[in-house]
Amino acid sequence: MAGVAGKKSSLTWAVQISVALLVLLWLFPTVGLFVSSFRTADQISASGWWAALFSSEQSEVFRTLDPDEHRVLDGNGFRVDGTIFADTPLNIQAWGVSSRDIAAYQPGETAEMKGGETLTLRRDGSYTWRGSDEQLAGRGQRVFVTAQVPPEFTLDNYATILFSGSGQDNMAKAFFNTLTVTIPATIIPIVIAAFAAYALAWMEFPGRALLIAAIVGLLVVPLQLALIPLLRLHLGIGIGKGYIGAWLAHTAFGMPLAVYLLRNYMAGLPRDIIENAKVDGATDFQIFTRIIIPLSFPALASFAIFQFLWTWNDLLVAKVFLIDATGSTTVMTNQIVELLGTRGGNWEILATAAFVSIAVPLGVFFVMQRYLVRGLLAGSVK
Structure with a gap:
């Protein structure tokens, strides 16, 4: 044993x-x-x-050169010689002249079309197009190509997201709007909750136990339940649609957890330190600022991580308290929703916007993650 x-x-x-x-x-x-x-x-x-990192097989549509400008006499008909690639040639695997069968021919084979018109396409993209005067007229012949495309990486997606938009399409403005909402909404509840946690942990006053029980009960109150009453209150005092309303809303929703977490941590600090400071004549404010706050930094940092992540990734509160048709207060989560609505097929734009949105929370988490476990384990070990 x-x-x-x-x-x-x-x-x-x-x-x-x-x-x-x-x-x-x-x-x-x-x-x-x-x-x-x-x-x-x-x-x-x-x-x-x-x-x-590997070549991929892609299907693209090209057109031959304008036959009216490039055709030459070829026996009883005309011929157009050229290449379908304006830039870097691709390694053609198959091709076709109809959308019903885009891989009907192999490179070097000749496609027989109506009226004796023919088109021969080679692997490097060069072609020979033969036909009569009527056939080789108007727009160029459409050619469907299946080719091996080498890997390609570009910064154009970030340029589109961060610099090309305006108003509702400006992700850069939404980025700074999100910072404007998140930073105060993280600092304000920490400051208020730290004072409240110290009072609940080390100061004796009537009803303290009931107040702690009420704070624990508020942890299970759904955010959605308080949205309408809080919005009506904000509209009544004139702060419903703006940054101040969003800051106060996030503060109210984050306060129960902040007080609960910080109070548990502060209550677990050595009592001898507090008593010795009082014997030396220190006031509660001096004890709080010079002893409690430095010792409680892990708990403060752990809550700051949670509050920052919740506020940064929030959409519901932003939709309710930052209603702005001009986009001047649009946050990144709402901006991504707008992109989903207007550019649902542009996955490269959506992926870039999503990564820009999570880049800052990732940085904050990795910088402060060492304090997270220490703060969450507050009071679990004596």
Whole structure:
């Protein structure tokens, strides 16, 4: 029995495997968004992000040169010679002249069309188009090409998202709007909750236990339940549609957890430190600012992480308290919803917007994650 306390659990391997699976489940979508944000629309539709470093088979539509300008006499008819590639030639695998069968011919084969018209396309994109005067007129012949396209990465998606838009389409403005909402909505509840937590942890006053119980009860109140009353209150005092209303709403919804978390941490601090400070003549404010706050930094940082992530990723509160048809207060989550509505097929734009949206929360989490576990375990060990 002497070695039971220090015996390693036989289920350690299961815990490690579970943690590894959770990390992979979180990592794969993030890496996928990052890779897709640098790919073109054709490549995203042709292959998954995991194949971004390899050539992919894509189908594209090209047209031959204008026959009225490039045709030459060829026996009893006319001929047009040229190439369908204006830029870098592709490695053609198959081609066709009809959308019903885009891979009807192999490179070098000749397509027989109506009236004796023919088209021969070679692997490098060069072609010979023969026909009569009436056939080789008007627009060029449409050619469907299936080719191996090398991997390509571009910064155009970020340029489109961050610099090309205006108003409702300006992701850069939405980025700074989100910072304008998130930073005050993270700082305000921390400041208020820190004072309240110290009072609930170390100051004696009537009704303290009931107040702590009420705060615990508020943790389970759904956010949606308070939206309408809070909006009516804000509209009544004139702050319903603006940053101040959003700050106060996020503060109100984040206060119960902030007070609960900080109070548990502060209550677990050594009592001797507080008592010695009072014996030396320190006031409660001096104890709070010079002793409690420095010792409570892990708890403050852990709540700051949660509040920042919740506020940054929020859409519901922004929809209710930041209603602005001009887009001057649009946040990034709402901007992405707008992109889904107007550019539902442009996956490269959506992937870039989503990655820009999660880049800041990822940075905040990785910088402050060492404080997260320490803050969450507050009071669990004496």
